[in-house]
Amino acid sequence: MNGEDCEFCQGRGWIVDLATNRARRCTCHASRVRGRRVDDLGIPPKYQGCRLTNFRLAGDVGDQLLTARRDCDQYIEEFMELDGSLNEAGLVFIGPSGRGKTHLAVAVLIELAEQYGVGGRFVDFTSLVADIQATFQPDAPRNQADLLRPLQEAEVVVVDELGARRPSPFVSDTLYLLINGRYMARRPTLFTSNYYLTSEADDDSADAARNLAGRVPASLISRLHQMAKPILIDAVGDYRHELQAHQHR
Ligand SMILES: [Zn+2]
Numbered sequence: 001m002n003g004e005d006c007e008f009c010q011g012r013g014w015i016v017d018l019a020t021n022r023a024r025r026c027t028c029h030a031s032r033v034r035g036r037r038v039d040d041l042g043i044p045p046k047y048q049g050c051r052l053t054n055f056r057l058a059g060d061v062g063d064q065l066l067t068a069r070r071d072c073d074q075y076i077e078e079f080m081e082l083d084g085s086l087n088e089a090g091l092v093f094i095g096p097s098g099r100g101k102t103h104l105a106v107a108v109l110i111e112l113a114e115q116y117g118v119g120g121r122f123v124d125f126t127s128l129v130a131d132i133q134a135t136f137q138p139d140a141p142r143n144q145a146d147l148l149r150p151l152q153e154a155e156v157v158v159v160d161e162l163g164a165r166r167p168s169p170f171v172s173d174t175l176y177l178l179i180n181g182r183y184m185a186r187r188p189t190l191f192t193s194n195y196y197l198t199s200e201a202d203d204d205s206a207d208a209a210r211n212l213a214g215r216v217p218a219s220l221i222s223r224l225h226q227m228a229k230p231i232l233i234d235a236v237g238d239y240r241h242e243l244q245a246h247q248h249r
Contacts, residue, residue, distance in 0.1 A: 014084035023080040025116050038110055043122045050106040052076075064235040065100070068093070071231050072104055076111045086118065086155060088186035092162075092224060094193055095233035101192040104231070105158045108190060118155040125161045132171045144174065152181055155188075162193040163215035172217045179220060183227045190228070197224050 009015050009026035016023050038048060055069055071091075079087045091108070093101035109120045128151075135144040151157055159179075167175060182189050198211035198221070212221050 012084055014080060016082055021082070022077065023082050023084055025080070029117050038113065041109060041113060041120045041122055043106055043109070044124075047102060047106045047122075050103040050110070052104070052107045052111065055100060055103055055107060064233060068100075068104060068231050068233050071229075072108050075229075076108060076115065079112055080116055086116070086188065088188055088227075090188040090190050090228040091231055092191040092193060092197065092228040093231050093233060094196060096194060099233040101233055102160050104233075105160065105190045105192050109156060109158050112156055119153075120156040120158070121151055121154040122158045122160065123151060125159055125163070126165045128159070129165050129167045129171055129175070132174050133168065136170055148174075148178055151178060152185070156190065157182065157187070158190045158192075160192050162191045163195045163212045166215055172220075176217050176220045176223075179227075180223055183223060188227075191224070197221055197230065 005011070006013075006026060006028040009028060013026055013029040014023050015026050052069055052072055055065075075087070075091060081087065091105070093105055095101055106122065109122060112118045113120050131147055132144065134140055135142065135147055179189060193212065194210075195212040195215060196210055198213050212224075
């Protein structure tokens, strides 16, 4: 059906549900984006099964994982504003490896694609840094604009493992332009990181090794504070999640 002719939304593509006072996509939008599948999000095979419903909370887990999952549910539910625009704020999942940060970020991305038909991209930070670095080679197979365009234009992007690799100064500048560009265009970005969003390098602190400072530009860290809500998954009592999370694969 052509959106212009739609009797439900008058071509707007979204409807305000009066019962819940929330906006949702109209069914005509779904038919326009039906070709868009989870495969198109660039999610690695090992994460394609990640959903909020199979994010395991069984066992000796703390309240933090419950809170994290609830925050994700709420983010998805409130993603579309009443005027049909998309929430411009992103999320940043912070905590050590194996706690389910990537699981949650992927689950949110898939849910947004399925519920709202948004176009999204998943990108691993280490690969992104390597790919940007490669564009600086004289005979690079693809130029930087071609590499970055899909990440600039996607409605939602997941950047996994932010800070996992220290980029060179040129690559750092490019990363800042990419992420700041998404912020300026009001497009939400979800991040996962093993590091806290601290921008001051403090060598005396035992926690310095757990901070993003020195791993990505300070300008990017301060921008992250403005564009992504932190969701902490770092409580000691949550260690068992690592075992639980992998059982469904
Ligand atoms: Zn419609």
